[in-house]
Amino acid sequence: MSNLPLYAAPASGSARRAAESGKTYTIADLAREFGVSLRTLRFYEDRGLLSPVRMGTRRLYGESDRARLALILKGKQLGFTLTEIRGLLEREAKGEGAAAASLRLSPQQIDDQIAHLEAQQEEIERALAELRAQRKAMAC
Amino acid sequence: MSNLPLYAAPASGSARRAAESGKTYTIADLAREFGVSLRTLRFYEDRGLLSPVRMGTRRLYGESDRARLALILKGKQLGFTLTEIRGLLEREAKGEGAAAASLRLSPQQIDDQIAHLEAQQEEIERALAELRAQRKAMAC
DNA sequence: TTGCTCCTCACGTCACGTGAGGTGGC
C-alpha cells in the first residue's frame, strides 16, 4: 500500500524518526487500519498524543506512532479521556525506550475506572428498566 | 420560599401565563428543586425547551414550566438528547391542553432507545471485563 | 488538464461550566 519511495534517503534530515524501524505510514494508512478519520489523527496530534514527522507538509507515521495510536484507542475503549490517556502515555515513555504493548495502569487507576464505569452502567440499567416497563405496559 | 408579592396584580399584563395556576417559581426555586444549575435552565430556554414569562428581566416559571422541566429531566434520564426531547414535548403540547405526566413514547421510539442503550451497555461491559481481568492479573 | 491525496484554517455540535461586568430592590 504505502509504496512511496520514501526510504530513498534513509535516516537523513527530518526523516530520522520515521526511519527508526524502516516502515512508515501515511495518515490514510493508519486511518484505514484503525478505522478512524483523518481528522481524528490530526486532532490527536494537536492534543499532543501523536507526533509524526513531516515530509514537506505531509505527515509520516512510524512504527512507534502506530503503537501509540493502538494504545490511545485501547485507552478510549476503556473509557479514559484523551487527557488521561496522554498522562498514561507520558509515564509509558518515561519508563522505557521501547513502546509498551499495553497501558500500565496502577491498581488504583483500574479500581477508579471500574467504579466510574459501574456508575454509568447503573444509570443505563435504570433507564432500560423504565423503558422496558413502559414497553410492557403498551403490549397489553 | 417564593414569597414575593407577585400575585399583587394577578393575570395582568405579561404575567398572564405565569398566573395560569397561581403558583410561580423563580429560576433559583426550580434549580434547587430539581438539582440543576441556573445555567442549565437558561440553556434549556435557549434551546426552546422552556419559555418562562418575564418580570422585568427576571424569569418567572409557572406550573406548566415546572411540569415541562420534569419531563425534560426524565427524558434525559432515559438517554434522549435535548433535540429529541424537544420533539417529544412538541408532540405532547399538540395533543392536549394539559401537560402530560410522562413523555408519550411510541413503541418504535422505546425499542430504538432500548437498542441504543443496550449497545452502550455492551461497550461498557467489554471495558469492565478487560479492566477486571487486568486487576486479577495484578492481584497474584 | 484532470484526479487523487494531503494540507491548514475555522466554524459547528453537544450540554453545559465559568467568569466578567451590570442591575434591582430590600
Added chain:
DNA sequence: TTGCTCCTCACGTCACGTGAGGTGGC
C-alpha cells in the same frame, strides 16, 4: 453602602465532523 439574586454576553470544555480553499506529484 452592603448583600443578595438575577441578568446578559461570551469564551472554554470534550472529541471530533464538516466544509472551504489550496498544494504537490503522477
